[in-house]
Each structure stands twice: as C-alpha cells, then as structure tokens.
Amino acid sequence: MELLIQLALNGLALGALYALMAVGFALIFGTTKIFHFAHGATFVLAAYTYYAAVSEAGLPVAFALGLCAAVALGFGLACERFVYRPMLRSESASLTIFVASFGLFIAAENAVILVFGSSYHTLESRLSRALQLGPFAISPVGLCAIVASATILGALEFFLARTYTGAALRAMADNPELVRMIGLNRYYYAKVAFAVGSLMVVPAAVLSVYLSGLSPQSGAWITLVAIASTIVGGVGSLYGAALGGIVLGVAQNVGIWRLPASWGEGIAFGVLLLFLLFRPTGLIHVFERR
Amino acid sequence: MVPLLEARNLEAYYGWSKVLHGLDLTVEKGKVTVVLGANGAGKTTLLRAISGLIRTTGEIRFDGVRIDGKAPEDIVRLGIAHVPEGRGTFPNLTVLENLRLGAYTRKDKQEVRRDLDRIYTYFPVLKQKSNSPAGLLSGGEQQMLAIARGLMLRPRLLMLDEPSLGLAPVVVADLFRIVRAINEDDGVTVLLVEQDAVGALEVSQYAYLLETGHIVSSGPADELRQNDSIRKSYLGY
Numbered sequence: 001m002e003l004l005i006q007l008a009l010n011g012l013a014l015g016a017l018y019a020l021m022a023v024g025f026a027l028i029f030g031t032t033k034i035f036h037f038a039h040g041a042t043f044v045l046a047a048y049t050y051y052a053a054v055s056e057a058g059l060p061v062a063f064a065l066g067l068c069a070a071v072a073l074g075f076g077l078a079c080e081r082f083v084y085r086p087m088l089r090s091e092s093a094s095l096t097i098f099v100a101s102f103g104l105f106i107a108a109e110n111a112v113i114l115v116f117g118s119s120y121h122t123l124e125s126r127l128s129r130a131l132q133l134g135p136f137a138i139s140p141v142g143l144c145a146i147v148a149s150a151t152i153l154g155a156l157e158f159f160l161a162r163t164y165t166g167a168a169l170r171a172m173a174d175n176p177e178l179v180r181m182i183g184l185n186r187y188y189y190a191k192v193a194f195a196v197g198s199l200m201v202v203p204a205a206v207l208s209v210y211l212s213g214l215s216p217q218s219g220a221w222i223t224l225v226a227i228a229s230t231i232v233g234g235v236g237s238l239y240g241a242a243l244g245g246i247v248l249g250v251a252q253n254v255g256i257w258r259l260p261a262s263w264g265e266g267i268a269f270g271v272l273l274l275f276l277l278f279r280p281t282g283l284i285h286v287f288e289r290r
Numbered sequence: 291m292v293p294l295l296e297a298r299n300l301e302a303y304y305g306w307s308k309v310l311h312g313l314d315l316t317v318e319k320g321k322v323t324v325v326l327g328a329n330g331a332g333k334t335t336l337l338r339a340i341s342g343l344i345r346t347t348g349e350i351r352f353d354g355v356r357i358d359g360k361a362p363e364d365i366v367r368l369g370i371a372h373v374p375e376g377r378g379t380f381p382n383l384t385v386l387e388n389l390r391l392g393a394y395t396r397k398d399k400q401e402v403r404r405d406l407d408r409i410y411t412y413f414p415v416l417k418q419k420s421n422s423p424a425g426l427l428s429g430g431e432q433q434m435l436a437i438a439r440g441l442m443l444r445p446r447l448l449m450l451d452e453p454s455l456g457l458a459p460v461v462v463a464d465l466f467r468i469v470r471a472i473n474e475d476d477g478v479t480v481l482l483v484e485q486d487a488v489g490a491l492e493v494s495q496y497a498y499l500l501e502t503g504h505i506v507s508s509g510p511a512d513e514l515r516q517n518d519s520i521r522k523s524y525l526g527y
Contacts, residue, residue, distance in 0.1 A: 183395040
C-alpha cells in the first residue's frame, strides 16, 4: 500500500509536467485549430538549451532559465509566423498544416541530435535528492513540478477568465468565423496563444531534465502525451487537458505497481485507449453547441 | 444621395455551384430593407458576400467605396455589423464578454460604456444575465444577445440573418419591435434577411424577393404586401 501511494506521488509530479505540456498544446489547438505537433520540438529545444547552458557552458541557473525561455518562445513564435500563418493565409487544409508541423518536429529533433548526439543526458542537483516525508519520499524537484504546475495553471485560468485578451482567446476557440465578423485580429491572438503555450513548456522541460533525464527522442513521447492528455480530458477543455496529463502521469507510475517498470508508458496509453473506447468525449464535457 | 450599400451584378459561388446570379440591390441610409426568400434562395450567402466571408464577382459599394474583395476584419471596421443565423454568440463566454467583444474594433472606451448601458435598456434581460455564459441563455435571449453584440460596434449598417428562426411568435414580435426602435431612435440602417415575411414586411420600408439566387421582385414594403402573388406565396393569405 505504501508503495502504491509512493508511486502515485511520483506520478503526480510527472503528471504535473505532462499537464503543463498538455494545456499548452490544448490552448494552441483550441484557439488556432492548428495541430501543433512541433510542440514537442519546443520541449526538446528548451530542455537541451537549458542543459547546455548549465552543464556545458556553466552558466548560472537563472541565466540558463532565461535562455531556455527565449528559445521556447522564439521557436513557438517562429512556427506561427513563418510556417502556419502563410499556410493559413493560402487556406491550406488542416492536414497539410499538420504534416508541416510534423516536418518541423523531425527537423528540430535531428538538429538536436546533430549538436548533442542521440545519447541520454541528465543533470544532478542537490534538489534531486529525495526528502523523507514519513514513510514517503519526494524530491524537491518533484515538489517543484507540482507547485510550478499548479501556480502556472492557476495564473492561466485567471488570465483566460478575467482579462479581455483571455476572453478573445476563448472566443477564438468558441467560434472562429464569428471572430472574423467582429473584426478580431486573429493572427495577433494566435501569436498570444503560441507565446503562452510555448512558455509553458519551459518549466516542464527544465524540471524533466532533473526528474527523468533527456534524450532527443523524449520530444516524440512528450508530444504524444500532450495530444493524448488533450483527448483523455476532452478536446476543447483546458481543465480536461490538465486532468488528462495528471491521469497519464499517475497511470504510468501506478501501473508498474505489479508490473515491470518498462510497462509504464504502455499502461499510460492503455488508459488512453480505454478512454477512446468508452468515453470518447473525454473527462470533461465542453458544453454542447446547438 | 449615395445609398449606404449597393451591390451590382453580384455573383457568388459555393465550390462550383453558383448561388447568387448577378444581384442588384440597394440599401438606403436610415431605412430597414428586407430580403425575403425561402430556404436555399441565397439570403445567407448574400450577407456573407457583403461581409467578405466568401469570394464574389461584381461590385459591392459601401457609402460609395468598393468593399468587395476586402477581408471581413476590414469590412467590420467600416461599420458593418453582421449577425449571422443561429450561432451569433460565443456560447462559452459570458453575456458581458460577448458584448465587450462586439466593440472590439472601437477605441472610444467611454462611448462603449455608454452604449452598453443603452443596449441594456433595449434588452433588460441581458443586464440581469450579464455574467452567465451565453450558451445557457434561451434561444430568444441568445438572438437578442447576438443583435446587441452587433449594436456594440455602433454600426452604420446592421445586417440580421433570420433573427426569427426557431423562436416563438411572441418573441419574434418583440424582436422586430426592437429592430424598429433601433432603426428609428438610433438611425441605424438595417438589412434584414427573413423567411417570416409578415413580420419582416411590417418593420421594413423596402423589400426584395430572392428566389434561387435571382431577385424576382422589389419595391416599397407596403406595395409588396398588397401584391397578390406575393401574398399567396409568402404571406399565405
């Protein structure tokens, strides 16, 4: 039983990071309808930037964080401005845009392999060592993941629910055509969505370097997680995406209670499959349109 | 006097099929003009063409200036508010958010606030429900919100696409009364598209009859009401 709780705790820390990735993806997808597969590339680029800044260049953590944020933001905005926007202007089909995004993802992944090689990297920190809480152990990094995720998601909720810009973003998600009829500058709000979504990758990328280590292939996994969480949660709902991320993180950890550890990812996607079969609309229903 | 809106030889397509076949249509400043027609006559297409949501050939002039070929975002900025059929609101946004977004293109914040108050006097129910999501309003209330959202632009031309669709007759009567008040008290020019000929002809000064993409008849609303064949096919008496 104690092991189970311990696994759930580990899962919660991982799920908190998944939630950040998933909500960023869902925010971009919901407001712009762009299937931003390259969201995982943002993750890989951000994580390697941080890793290189700290371990190879020996820069202070605060500086490395800034650099990492700049790379994530720059990559996300560049995707929007130079790839998706021209495609949307020429009225490309959403499948074409998806393929372009997939291409971006592969290009970024290979660029990382070219520079850093395809081996596994990890960073050690005093913060990685576990703290003992009664019978349970959690690393400060894990705790950071939970706190950072909760704070950022709370701030996002406030931004979306209470500000004019937030209302405009929700309007984009609600009815893209009506948005044009009221004269909203949809490219500006697409930029905002990409900026916010890409910045949310930063804490996930940095903490996962400590929490689970880094390889160029982790981008594909994290993209799948983000997409799966969005589906598990219910497409169109950011709460759902966050919850979906946590469910996947916990499932991946708790799943190995009685099974070999290598089953973790398989179990997480088993959960996804069950959702698709039995509750295809996801955990949270967005309310039905007429 | 230059008409507020003028379409000449307007043609529009959906895919390969032609939906509007060379329409000529004029909307005079300060008046309510109605375009009557059955389902599939091209009424919605006409409004979408004016809004720049679909590609057209021919000419559309707004206050003398060509607007055909412009993007919808730019056409809104000229003062044309389009209230589409059915889904004219953002269901997950509150009533107040919907209204504030209606004034998105305006910079005169003070005036926007004043207009909001005035719109609440037309539609008191929207004030009561200003914080509930639009999707939870009744059909009639949603239609009121959609119109109110259009008014928040302080438009020079308000285009309404079948505001009566799916509403109870009492609600429809109410809605038309408000449309008339908006036109008379605020001098907003209205282009109305309707199937409900009885109510629509009552609020309008000028009417067009649209059949499968052709204008088959037009004239002052009073005259059309007297016309026998129109009475038979549209008014049912």
